Amino acid sequence: SQKIEQNSEALNIQEGKTATLTCNYTNYSPAYLQWYRQDPGRGPVFLLLIRENEKEKRKERLKVTFDTTLKQSLFHITASQPADSATYLCARPPYNQGGKLIFGQGTELSVKP
Amino acid sequence: DAGVIQSPRHEVTEMGQEVTLRCKPISGHDYLFWYRQTMMRGLELLIYFNNNVPIDDSGMPEDRFSAKMPNASFSTLKIQPSEPRDSAVYFCASSFERAGYTFGSGTRLTVV
DSSP: OOOEEEOOSOEEEETTSOEEEEEEEOSSOOSEEEEEEEOTTSOOEEEEEEETTOSEEEETTEEEEEETTTTEEEEEESSOOGGGOEEEEEEEOOTTOTTOOEEOOOEEEEEEO | OOOOEEEOSEEEEOTTOOEEEEEEOOTTOOEEEEEEEETTTEEEEEEEEETTEEEEOTTOOSTTEEEEEEETTEEEEEESSOOGGGOEEEEEEEESTTSOOEEOOOEEEEEO
């Protein structure tokens, strides 16, 4: 089966540090990966899409990498702030079915002042 | 744009009752998705539509669940009869082609 695995343990970091979240996938490399942020009681919010042929993508303080050899994507938040505290979800399309996404369980990030 | 609009926000119903969840996607989006989220299973895709046509309903748990999209601006997810194990947050999302999804605020369903 094609799974997406994220670290289920919550990540606690100090304000100003860089947060790094990991997303591992199995079997076929997807054509792209997507990252979302979810706050309690709200729906996920799309952050970034990175394609298979892109090694890295940036958006303001966010950076995503895609390593097809390691079958892994890393999500970095630099100069983290308490407002970055949320659950971050990684998602991939199944092989040969680009229309839908399979989501990981998410990693909860807590940034302490 | 008001985003993806779901109603109701909360629904409490008794086991055996029919439940209908509603969704208005973003105008111009050609994909619509229904997901269910629980602590145990995370976000699970139930069904998705492309240009109002159901494409994949393999995630629909059983015949008690049905979904329709009569036009580009409206979709419903119906559970009949409802059971306590259906309690979850149900999200509707829409997207244009295969870009990032826009999710609604969800419907928190409690079946007692």
